[in-house]
Amino acid sequence: MSLQAIKDAIAGKKMICPKCENPIQSYEKYAETIDAVRDGFNILEVDSLGERVTLICGNEGCAWKERTEYPMEFIVED
Numbered sequence: 001m002s003l004q005a006i007k008d009a010i011a012g013k014k015m016i017c018p019k020c021e022n023p024i025q026s027y028e029k030y031a032e033t034i035d036a037v038r039d040g041f042n043i044l045e046v047d048s049l050g051e052r053v054t055l056i057c058g059n060e061g062c063a064w065k066e067r068t069e070y071p072m073e074f075i076v077e078d
């Protein structure tokens with residue numbers, strides 16, 4: 001899952017906090033990825049590594065946050 005896909009999912013309110021079930025508001029990267037390298041060398045297996053992010057609920061009264069390499073698990077489809 002690319003960082004852009006994570007951004008889009010959050011912007012589209014498709015990532016849901018498992019604690020309060022409201023849309024997750026933000027994220028932080030906690031490890032650098034090799035996106036910059038991929039731009040130059042077209043390394044296809046990069047996407048399978050996933051993005052390492054901390055998902056942050058950010059809704060009032062909810063302190064949930066979680067580090068994950070699999071942020072797609074928090075995406076719900078309509």
Ligand SMILES: [Zn+2]
Nearest residue numbers: 017020057062
């Ligand atoms: Zn929450």
